[in-house]
Amino acid sequence: MSESRVLVIDAQAERLPVFGSILHFIDHSPVLVESAEEILLEQHRPQDWLAVIVGDIGDGAHFGRFVEWLKRDRYHPPLLVVASQYDTLLDRYSFDRSACMALDYPVKYPQLHEMLRRASLLRMDQDMRSMRLAGPTGNSQAVRRVRRLVEQVAAFDTTVLITGESGTGKEVVARAVHELSTRRDKPFVAVNCGAIPSELLESELFGHEKGAFTGAITARKGRFEMADGGTLFLDEIGDMSLPMQVKILRALQERTYERVGSNRSVRCDVRVIAATHRNLEDSIIKGSFREDLFYRLNVFPIEMPPLRERLEDLPLLIDDLVAGIERNGHGSIRLGADAVHTLRAYHWPGNVRELSNLIERLAVLHPRATVGTQHLPQRYRAGTVVVTPAEELPEERHDALIASAGLAPSPQASSVAALSQLPPEGVDLKNHIEGIEMALIRQALEQSSGVVAHAAKLLNTRRTTLVEKLRKYGLTRELAMDSEQLSA
Amino acid sequence: MKKMKTLLIDDNKAFVVLARHLLAGNGQIDIVGEGYDGFDAVRLSEEIRPDLIIMDLAMPGMGGLQAARLIKAQDHPPRIVIASHYDDAAHREFAAQSGADGFINKQDYEHHIGQLLGQFAETAHV
Numbered sequence: 379m380s381e382s383r384v385l386v387i388d389a390q391a392e393r394l395p396v397f398g399s400i401l402h403f404i405d406h407s408p409v410l411v412e413s414a415e416e417i418l419l420e421q422h423r424p425q426d427w428l429a430v431i432v433g434d435i436g437d438g439a440h441f442g443r444f445v446e447w448l449k450r451d452r453y454h455p456p457l458l459v460v461a462s463q464y465d466t467l468l469d470r471y472s473f474d475r476s477a478c479m480a481l482d483y484p485v486k487y488p489q490l491h492e493m494l495r496r497a498s499l500l501r502m503d504q505d506m507r508s509m510r511l512a513g514p515t516g517n518s519q520a521v522r523r524v525r526r527l528v529e530q531v532a533a534f535d536t537t538v539l540i541t542g543e544s545g546t547g548k549e550v551v552a553r554a555v556h557e558l559s560t561r562r563d564k565p566f567v568a569v570n571c572g573a574i575p576s577e578l579l580e581s582e583l584f585g586h587e588k589g590a591f592t593g594a595i596t597a598r599k600g601r602f603e604m605a606d607g608g609t610l611f612l613d614e615i616g617d618m619s620l621p622m623q624v625k626i627l628r629a630l631q632e633r634t635y636e637r638v639g640s641n642r643s644v645r646c647d648v649r650v651i652a653a654t655h656r657n658l659e660d661s662i663i664k665g666s667f668r669e670d671l672f673y674r675l676n677v678f679p680i681e682m683p684p685l686r687e688r689l690e691d692l693p694l695l696i697d698d699l700v701a702g703i704e705r706n707g708h709g710s711i712r713l714g715a716d717a718v719h720t721l722r723a724y725h726w727p728g729n730v731r732e733l734s735n736l737i738e739r740l741a742v743l744h745p746r747a748t749v750g751t752q753h754l755p756q757r758y759r760a761g762t763v764v765v766t767p768a769e770e771l772p773e774e775r776h777d778a779l780i781a782s783a784g785l786a787p788s789p790q791a792s793s794v795a796a797l798s799q800l801p802p803e804g805v806d807l808k809n810h811i812e813g814i815e816m817a818l819i820r821q822a823l824e825q826s827s828g829v830v831a832h833a834a835k836l837l838n839t840r841r842t843t844l845v846e847k848l849r850k851y852g853l854t855r856e857l858a859m860d861s862e863q864l865s866a
Numbered sequence: 867m868k869k870m871k872t873l874l875i876d877d878n879k880a881f882v883v884l885a886r887h888l889l890a891g892n893g894q895i896d897i898v899g900e901g902y903d904g905f906d907a908v909r910l911s912e913e914i915r916p917d918l919i920i921m922d923l924a925m926p927g928m929g930g931l932q933a934a935r936l937i938k939a940q941d942h943p944p945r946i947v948i949a950s951h952y953d954d955a956a957h958r959e960f961a962a963q964s965g966a967d968g969f970i971n972k973q974d975y976e977h978h979i980g981q982l983l984g985q986f987a988e989t990a991h992v
Binding site: 404407428570579581738742 | 878881908909912925926928930931935939940941952955956957958959960962963972
């Protein structure tokens with residue numbers, strides 16, 4: 379989570395308000411303490427702060443305990459240490475230099491701003507990592523095939539092109555290739571070419587020299603340079619502009635590039651893995667993607683299947699996602715068997731990413747509960763009917779739910795959920811009873827996978843009677859559609 | 867034109883007050899609620915069903931990006947604009963990946979909101 383709180387520890391109390399007002403000014407929430415003793419460690423996690431500013435540490439024993447606690451988290455926030463204390467602190471507590479930065483005092487606004495900007499990027503990157511699945515997870519034939527391809531190609535420096543719909547986990551595959559390659563101890567750098575404005579992409583990929591353009595106040599490394607020796611993952615490459623495609627092609631062919639504003643060529647040792655949700659062959663025909671670049675990238679294609687084609691992986695994926703939420707200290711959630719059953723009937727246009735967001739959302743809205751079908755957003759329940767006690771849902775949402783399930787012959791039937799509760803305004807008894815009857819029939823059909831004879835048994839009624847009722851409520855057409863979908 | 871029911875989310879309450887003031891004269895926006903972290907955003911979005919959420923990127927507990935992902939998982943999700951003090955390619959990239967529909971620099975809030983609303987109106991007519 380992008381965090382706004384910044385902890386300041388400084389025994390020189392007169393400096394605290396100075397830090398406080400600067401942090402406020404640049405939109406952070408300062409937490410100011412004179413000694414680490416004031417921080418109740420058992421009530422915090424290191425990730426509660428974006429960064430920790432350290433001035434005079436005061437009592438070394440208290441600060442030592444704080445450092446020990448902080449270091450237990452591998453990804454603890456960076457320390458910004460007042461320059462005069464920097465070397466002493468680094469030696470005494472053997473901090474990794476990458477986790478510690480020297481801060482000038484009196485504070486220079488641009489310096490502090492830049493350090494916190496980097497801390498913010500670091501945090502966002504960690505968040506993305508924490509929600510990433512190792513994997514690809516699953517036991518379906520489609521996923522087993524992807525895993526086999528990854529194992530085949532990982533050891534070679536071949537360029538890989540991963541295709542598949544948005545949210546299928548193309549980056550998961552790219553990371554798996556990197557992790558199984560000899561480059562695994564070098565950086566894996568991902569860049570989403572579609573999310574960066576085209577005018578910024580060149581400097582983002584290749585870096586720039588100081589003064590290369592307005593705003594380039596310092597020289598900056600590009601992502602090719604950051605990935606040196608490792609793997610560069612170019613996501614959504616199909617969204618890249620044609621002029622940028624030429625530059626990427628050259629970097630791939632000649633293994634060299636130039637920073638923006640420089641004419642000195644830099645050699646690069648980077649394995650490129652590209653991905654796109656687009657059909658690049660169509661894009662070539664339309665003229666929006668270069669054919670020569672396509673053949674450069676498409677040396678070893680891997681296609682990630684959509685979730686709807688591997689629904690048998692759903693329970694495993696859910697378990698993995700819940701374990702991830704628990705591991706990150708973001709609470710927990712359980713899905714009831716009915717909810718999982720409902721989710722299996724959904725078509726998952728957003729794929730695994732959509733599932734991940736749904737599970738996380740349920741964990742926030744219903745912490746540590748076991749959620750049933752009725753707690754799922756409406757789009758996941760389109761094919762099912764849920765009879766929920768009226769008090770669990772606001773009236774108007776309940777009405778919408780019943781109506782969307784095709785359950786409401788008239789508005790009065792929305793009171794079906796209240797079952798035997800007579801509302802003050804009364805009910806239309808016939809519609810009310812019909813609503814309940816329809817809900818139960820649908821559930822019986824669902825439980826018996828649409829087999830009318832089995833559903834009739836569940837309802838202790840004759841098959842012919844049930845067929846009659848299905849016709850009456852117009853459910854036969856839906857059944858026919860379902861079976862068509864199944865056989866398709 | 868129908869006003870957009872708008873939720874303001876920012877842990878800096880003074881900024882919420884300022885934003886209310888800045889947006890008061892905007893004929894397209896009707897502020898219907900405010901919250902102070904990502905948890906508020908997810909909960910209020912579910913309850914109020916706004917058309918637009920303007921949300922800070924960095925907040926205690928749950929920041930704007932995580933909240934944006936989770937809000938986009940609700941039925942008929944609102945448009946989400948992430949407001950940040952840090953405006954660079956990487957921050958914009960993370961915001962886009964979270965599913966946010968727009969990104970604005972907090973230092974030029976009012977101006978950027980106007981531009982974004984214009985873009986939203988154009989895409990709505992397509």
